[in-house]
Amino acid sequence: MTKSNNLAFQFILFLLYSFLWAASADPHQDFITCCLQKSSDPVAFSRVISTPQTSSYSSILNVTVQNLRFTLPNTPKPRVIITPDRDSQIQTAIRCSKKHGLQIRILSGGHDFEGSSYVSDVPFFVLNMFNYRSVSVDAKSRTAWVGAGATLGETYYNIVKTNRSLAFPGGYYPQIGIGGHVSGGGYGCLLRKFGLAADNVLDARVIDANGRILNRKSMGEDLFWAIRGGMGASFAVILEYRVRLVEISKELTAFRLLKTLETNATDLVHKWQYVAPNLSENLLLELSLTVIQSNQTGKRTVQATFVTLFEGGADELVSIMDEQFPELGLVKKDCIQLSSWVEFIIYFYGRPLELTDSLLTSRVSLNPKSYFKSKSDFIQKPIPKQGIQKLWDMMLKIDFPALLMNWTPLGAKMAEIPESEIPFPHRAGNIILVYEKIQWMGTDPKLMQQRIALIREFHSLMGEFVDNDPRAAYADYRDLDLGVNNVGKTSVEQARIWGAQYFKNNFDRLVKVKTMVDPHDYFKNEQSIPPL
Incomplete structure (x- = not known):
């Protein structure tokens, strides 16, 4: 970099830091400063940062929140929201949040029933995966790469647009984000023939607690097993899934x-x-x-x-x-x-079939919040x-x-x-x-x-x-009444109270994977898998 370019770069950083410092009295300004300093493109990074003092903050926070219980004034709000559009921004945010003691919460679709993806009792920031919404369909191999922030509706629309006889066995509600849906299992109208959404994941890209970008081969089969139905946000940031597409009758x-x-x-x-x-x-x-x-x-x-x-x-x-x-x-x-399987999604909710395309691709909630x-x-x-x-x-x-x-x-x-x-x-x-x-x-x-x-x-x-030994519950329908982790360290036996209901005997294997990939419990929430 030439001396003049370096001076220009420093001047841009000075303007950014000055603006953010003036706009925010947030005690975690150091986190934002760290992100910009360590970013290879601080101008681009600044565009995906929102704080309570910026005009975009409320709309970014509330547009995806489906349960209005967690929009009330007394609900703890994130100090910072980051809507990354590249992997390096997530890596930087992880490193800086560790350095400055800011807990991460990962949001893909906002349908977390207890708000754990965007609410916390400790200082935190939200990593909103909204921009990770690409859907790339390969009809020949009957697979697709789907970004964690893509909705089910967007995913279905792109699949059917490519080949009407191909389908993905995910859930009913079009505005659910793929990242969270698959992380808890994901069931829908095709489950009796093809299983869950998580049963049909072939590969994934994630970023772990050390900031490494991993795929199925590099993460290993244990972590790949855990992120398909075992609450993926306990282990890593899910970037995208490669999913198996299934063939469905045209009649x-x-x-x-x-x-x-x-x-x-x-x-x-x-x-x-x-x-x-x-x-x-x-x-x-x-x-x-x-x-x-x-x-x-x-x-x-x-x-x-x-x-x-x-x-x-x-x-x-x-x-x-x-x-x-x-x-x-x-x-x-x-x-x-x-005329196609996706019409059943709209039919299920009693909406006119002629609105199928627009209702699948809309980010507006299908039912009133x-x-x-x-x-x-x-x-x-x-x-x-x-x-x-x-x-x-x-x-x-x-x-x-x-x-x-x-x-x-x-x-x-x-x-x-x-x-x-x-x-x-x-x-x-x-x-x-x-x-x-x-x-x-x-x-x-x-x-x-x-x-x-x-x-x-x-x-x-x-x-x-129902069977009460233990009583079973579905992880995608998070229910904090079943039990919660401590704000600090949580024992495996305490977490087992709720974990056994979601995962039965699989809970112990999830703990082993967590201990292996995130021993310091960076990815933590009220019902995250604890390490030993």
């Missing part, structure tokens, strides 16, 4: 049938538990449950919604239902033909009718907004994959994955406490019908 049929207590919902839900997990792998029969105001009686009633995706035609689907579940009363006019608390369960044997009635009784006692449940049948491919194949262990022996959610309107703390108490009570009731 696809769907239906949605609504039943209430007045139209035999109790008997149908009871029978569904025996039927749905044992159907062909080509047929997913989802169940959603909530409370509505009955048009027939004017009173509140439970509504059961049966939604299906089938690889095949309407005549064949009706024939299968006539044989396996005649009580449902499916007829051909209830069915709809889909809300204040909520969620829980999960795995059912091992069908709940008897008396038990179902107990669930209805409590659901009917809960005021509007009603408690919501989604019941996803497992079985088929999910029962064939060994529990230890990836960290997600809930395979054979589990017939249903249950999602429980309660919402509320407004910021009244007393109302929030009441609503959270209600879902805890409901979850306790669900405990009568």
Whole structure:
């Protein structure tokens, strides 16, 4: 570098430091200064830094946050947000945060139910992977490289645009970020035939606690195993995944049938538990449950919604239902033909199919954001009718907004994959994955406490019908009620309280991997895997 260029470079640094220092009284200004000093391109780095004093801070923080519980004024906010657009910025941020004692939180899509990817009780910065959103599809090899910040919708859109017969077995909600989704397992409408999103990851690029960029070969099989369903943010910054694409039939049929207590919902839900997990792998029969105001009686009633995706035609689907579940009363006019599998994502949420492309690629939340608390369960044997009635009784006692449940049948491919194949262990022996959610309107703390108490009570009731040794939970539906780590050092046995519920016997292997790759626990949150 010539003397004049060096002077110009120093002048740019002086302007940047002066601006940031004037704009921020943040005690962790040293972290920002460190990042700019160590960066090979401080001007570019300065563009991806936001602090509470910069105009972009609030929009960057709140645009991806889906649970409004964590937008309230008393919620701890990050001292700095970095939205990197190159690997070197992440490496620098890791080194500087270590030096200046700033905890890292990694955000890809903002659907962390407990806000652990963007909330902390200690000084922290958020690494928002929004710019890592490229999707590169190779139809010939049936693979794709997907950035951690790409949403499911963006991923699906790019796959179908390349080849309509190829699919990726990820989740339903288009605005979920791939990074977090795969890190906890990731299930969706294709799980009974192809398993989880994490089951279909072939390679990955990550940055570890030492700032090294690693792929599957260089990270080794232990770390590669851990980041596919074992909470990847406990081990590294996920940059991108190479995923396997699966081939799906071009003939696809769907239906949605609504039943209430007045139209035999109790008997149908009871029978569904025996039927749905044992159907062909080509047929997913989802169940959603909530409370509505009955048009027939004017009173509140439970509504059961049966939604299906089938690889095949309407005549064949009706024939299968006539044989396996005649009580449902499916007829051909209830069915709809889909032009592609991604249309089912939109159909599942009751949106017009002609909006498929725009809803997949939009970063605006498909459903209105809300204040909520969620829980999960795995059912091992069908709940008897008396038990179902107990669930209805409590659901009917809960005021509007009603408690919501989604019941996803497992079985088929999910029962064939060994529990230890990836960290997600809930395979054979589990017939249903249950999602429980309660919402509320407004910021009244007393109302929030009441609503959270209600879902805890409901979850306790669900405990009568599931295996409690230990009770199972789904890692992607993070629930801090299960237990939390200490702010400082956390023992493995303390973390096992929540870890065994997510990972069963795989928890011990996750601890070993953590001890090997991050012994000083740099990647830490309320439910991160602790090192020995």
